[in-house]
Amino acid sequence: MPSREEVLHGPGTLDDAGVVRIPGTDKAIVQTVDFFPPIVDDPREFGRIAAANSLSDIYAMGGLPLSALNIVGFPEELPMTILGEILSGGAEKMEEANCALLGGHSVRDAEIKYGLAVTGTIDPDHMLTNGGARAGDVLVLTKSLGTGTVSTALNKSEIDADILATATTSMSTLNAAAAQIAMNHGVKSATDVTGFGLCGHGSEMALASNVDIYFHATKLPLLPGVADLAKAGYCSGGSGRNRAHLGDRLSVEQGIEESLISLCLDSETSGGLLIAIPEDRVDRLLSDLQDSAGVATHVVIGEVKASTGTPRVSILN
Secondary structure, X not given: OOOHHHHHHOOOEEOOXXXXXXXXXXOEEEEEEEEXXXXXXXXXXXXXXXXXXXXXXXXXXXXXXXXXXXXXXXXXXXOHHHHHHXXXXXXXXXXXXXXXXXXXXXXXXXXXXXXEEEEEEEOOOOOOEHXXXXXXXXXXXXXXEOHHHHHHHHHOOOOOHHHHHHHHHXXXXXXXXXXXXXXXXXXXXXXXXXXXXXXXXXXXXXXXXXXXXXXEHHHOOEOXXXXXXXXXXXXXXXXXXXXXXXXXXXXXXXXXXXXXXXXXXXXXXXXXXXXXXXXXXXXHHHHHHHHOOOOOOOEXXXXXXXXXXXXXXXXXX
């Protein structure tokens, strides 16, 4: 019987990073899948956001999307025009990413759900991983935080239109430019910030790299209006779950506002890249990120230090 990898990918080999090498080439195939219910009311915007979020995993590894399949759950009582708008929004992002849509699958569902199964190509000898952070690196974030808080406030009809519009633009922006610039500067370690929040994904990087990671709460870039929304208690339920999951692997310095701590832990949708890079190269990285039309945020938010025990994430002032 052929192996699972042969069934899914042909006679390639699965290397230690979980990447399937293509025989006879220096390339490999990576695959990812993600889908979720609407987090904004506009169907086309939801389609754009969901597609950008699904494509992000490929970019976060330093790969390029090649093809995708739509995944849809849709209530039969809703007008099909809504589904058409969702799929059109997703198709816009796939076209922007030069990613071919090959089809998909839909089911009847009590709640709308949409996302993509994406196949990408990657050079397995030059890729971004969680495990490449080193003591002395600095940490750069390429999107502002707060999408979970904005979505929660929207669900309770407690948000201004301009705040929602800015968050929607951020969520629908591809991480393609940020990933390519990181690769151009020889970055080895990066992750996209999504459902586990900044600290959750930072913890994954810390564990994989056997280092401690420090974030400075006062340096975090926040979407407009998010600080006030967080103070009003609109962080999503993911914030508490992520904090409980981290347990004693999370350290918080005294005196930090609880709302900022919650934003460090809050779930993000289609968040930016968290990049670890040696300090002597960060200025050139930031300069190129600033010059890129596809990257609105580029902020140093912390640093990497040697671990003295179980790798931890710390939030400092």
